Amino acid sequence: MTQYDRDKVWEFPCEICFKVMAVHREGIDMEVAEVVNRHAPSDYSPTSKMSRDGNYISLSFMVTVENREQVDAMYKEVYTVEGVKMTL
Template sequence: MKTKLNELLEFPCSFTYKIMGEAKPELVDEVVGVVQKHAPGDYTPTIKPSSKGNYHSISITINATHIDQVETLYKELGDIDIVRMVL
């Protein structure tokens, strides 16, 4: 049984993205910049380094207003060159 994301969410709602990318200083700024374009707000992402320090995991929560916003952010966050995965 396939369930679509929009069937599981009731908008508006809090929605957390987890972004894994290379441990470069610009990673957080690029992630927040993309999020600001689609969900303006004041964000304080949580950053956790990998065990070897090569990657960072960033968690950022937005107030999602519709499914198109959620899906667009998945795509645009994934399009950042130094991002390896978006959950």
Template structure:
């Protein structure tokens, strides 16, 4: 099986204009939210996402091997850079969230 290299982009490391140049809006955009494993984490991610990007979402979750953490990936159609930045900020405010990628 071939190994796939995925490069993660940290918004804080990229000047806003450069990020705008990388994305052609509207576009598909995936947020990955990592937090403490708790029953309502996925629901909280969906509710927060729907506040800023209306839609029906089918998030994917992966619980760590020890059951301590949960990562939730959710795909949106981003309309503009401000929407992406707002969602990064708001998703990070959810109880128990450790990082948003």
């Protein structure tokens, strides 16, 4: 497996698609949007897709980030939202 340096792959500032998979529950989209907004302020309206059985939801945000530390902090904090299972 080849190792790479994210700072060499990403050219900041850049736009990324921040995806979150979570247990579906009332208001989770707004809670995740609040976290994203703290790290990359903007007026977010995520796209969402429900799982076949309606138990999970996928949220996608197009986010402009300024540096690697901002990206890392956003990924780390989103896991504090109850029900978040995975990020991409």
